[in-house]
Amino acid sequence: MSAVPAGSPVRTGAVVPVLASAGITVALMQTLVIPVIPELPRLLNASAGATAWAITATLLAAAVATPIMGRLGDMYGKRRMLLISIGLLVAGSIVAALSSSLVPLIVGRALQGFAAGVIPLGISIMRDELPSDRLGTATAQMSASLGVGGALGLPAAALLAENISWHALFWVSAGLGVIILGLVLRFVPESSVRSGGRFDVLGGVGLSFGLISLLLAISQGADWGWTSAPTLGLFAVAVVTILAWGWWERRTSEPLVDLRTTARPQVLLTNLASMVFGFAMFAMSLVVPQLLQMPKATGFGLGQSMLASGLVMGPSGLVMLLTAPLSAKISAARGPKATLMLGAIVVAAGYGVGSILMGSVWEIVLVSLLIGAGIGLAYGAMPALIMSAVPVSETAAANSFNTLMRSIGTSVSSAVAGVILANLTINLGTHTLPSQTGFRTVLIIGAAAALVALAIAACIPTRSPTPTPPATPASAEAPATA
Template identity: 75%
Template structure:
């Protein structure tokens, strides 16, 4: 059976896949306005309700590489529909919950949808003509920011003025719409690897990621030097070593470590970790600055709705930069685009250290950071796909997405430690100091510069590996 890219409805395919990405990022954002209210809403302690966030993170870490590999083997659209189905079911479970346990279950099911964006990028590689691929994958990557830009103010508005369950019903409805559109418009790719799924590899990687991310996300609560936290870090290291040994010896590994070790893939994934770290710092600092009371001398005393409106331009700028990223990559290569994105992010964070006293200043710096992230996120899929076989596209993109998630988790932990140790008393409350925020922003700027340095070691521009109409098509059995 031969395969050639579909060329009849490329615009519709791109629009539907981008919508699916936006819906997933909306799901991740919807709960943010509820976090301070969850103890009251669910009748649980503040430390326990953080599991509503942690469960999504852990489920996403487990699902992303596994679903990517299954997509390469059994069909990317099939796994995309599975992911959207989990989003719908999880949203519905959360929508009917009134206590902690069902909320955590619902949020975990929602986290299983995290593979939608890398799967969408992989489908684009299979289905789109080469001249459309760069801008389409950049748009798909930017959908992460677009969903946050739209979701945060909408969620804040609904949380303040309506029943909070409506947020999750809206997520379920949007997920169902996206699934129907995928089913009717997006074709199933014939590019598959076949073979047997590496179950031991999937279990081993899942256990290692669960131990690592659980230690990172809960270490501040349990104590970084506690036996539980250190035990989880140690277990993650041991399991990762055993997993790597297995993956190098099995015939059909979950992750082809030899491909992953190629300089272009390895350095892109390393840059993704650092970018994930840098991106999330803004989401941790700016909302707190906006919401802290003016009595602190640096807080702006704004509502959550105002926070959403201030942060919205960031995601919209990310979307606007998608075609720019594609043009730069086409003209100069994705390495240059990634380096430019890192430099812009570092500039934005550098400015944010001194521009934090007015709302317009925060809008400006978040937009600059969003522009840099849009450039970089558009380049990363191009770098990964240029270095891996077509048959491993979904797995490779999923691993790259996982690296970003690990970066955001580390960012949250580092920022939490800094802000917990640099505080001042405000009445009966303890709040982070302005210098604490500046330290976090400076660390994020330094992380962006590290990403710039990592990107500089990437190989120079090479011819695109994307098929053109004149090139011979591959067979499904070959998978390349």
């Protein structure tokens, strides 16, 4: 299979679906092991706390990889970094598929996490290569693939785990990765838009250390205790490290993240809105599966299997994908700021309805579809807002940082929801389960977070809704017009 050289005519009909498929495949990794988490202690002869690292390792690796791969893509070629990311996904899937104990599984999951840069890299390739009339819809679809993969991953993983084995989850993901790798080699050209320069090693190490400390404290705080010495120590280390990293980034000539660009009102507010919106989005993923699988004896649980609950959530992923073209049309007519605000309103409405309609499967389907539509609208607008405010040579780094902000929001959401559901409980025989009040509280907080994102988005400076045209080598270093 021949690779596409730089400068070749772009087959735009193939580039978009190939890159979107790559994004969906990587996003599948976020929910891949959720169906088998309760069984992992028995399967791997390990404690429940230890097996939770099968998720934590992916989260931490993704946080480190996303900004670093974005910067390397701007410097040395986005397609090259995209191929490396997918290669890491394949390698991690194979390691996990061959594992029969905890440590190899965690190593495999960490390697899978290093592929998280695929989505921002894909968005950046689209900006470089696609004609302006296709860019809005394409980037909206690519951005929405983060939610699509997460929604579709649950039913697919549950089906494989229940009918074949948990190892099949990773063999299938390895196979998908190989297919995507071949498609990228065949249809996606390497962009000639590169910033060059020297990689900021100290900045990469500092940001990685700060993010790992922060996310480790957030993800493990409930188990360790929020006021325990390890949790508070990690939070303190994260704050000090990130402040020191910011000091360094403002003084080095070739920073990992250009904080002057990040501080521009449009970029700063979009990133803040993305983080809060990530918080709001993840509430659905936490509440809906548990509510569907809760025993009917509770009086509010729906008693569904993991597969059934996954199938209930699956359509929301398809709605996100179908909403992406609508997001692009609204952005073209009214500007991406208006689209982001509309998405926040729809998500808030979905959570509001969900806090009332919780009594049957069809009600849950309706709520998840509504929230999915709002996510599709908002996620489609975020890259347009970022790309219209940063230089073409920093596209991948800026999109990667925006993706990172969303991930931090989802991590905080998971921690907050976990605390609420652990404290608002009912007793069913010998079991302690989350109460209906707990679920309703998380949904209301999700609605409130979406409204906060709406308020932040309303403050974003208005810019031209016209998508930034593809760059040429001569304009690679020129900043986008304000």
